Amino acid sequence: MPEMPLPPRRRRGRAACCLIAAVVTLTLIIACGVGSATPHAGPGAVPIVLDVTMRETVFEPNTFSVARGVKVVISYDNPSAFIHNLLIISKDTQGRDYTSPMVVKTGESGTIEATFPNAGQVKFICSFHPGMDGTITVR
16 A cells, blocks of 8 residues: 655654754764874773884974873884883873883883873973973873
8 A cells, every 4th residue: 555645733843853863873972082193091991002103303293182180101112223212201290201212222112101180291301312302192
């Protein structure tokens, strides 16, 4: 049996109902942060891992952006022929500095754990190579 078309008034009601449902769904998605790249801080939060390679005289990459209050693990490795270190100069803005061992030899790697409670810019450097630096933007 062929389906009977709805009267014009019922078609408008159905379209309005679908529109309302779509708006409510979109609002919930935005409010709950689905797809958000910003992790939630607090106990049990998963740390953000930042991978840094120590090249001859540069860090790759040398810029990062993280949310304030989130635990950050900086994972570094040195495949270059030079010795390096990684110093995070953050005492003035974040309350403390962080550092790798004073000498990271060729082939060595490690991690530094940090939490940056305040928004701002944090600089990291290799004290052996002037100009070998980077920035972590805390938002």
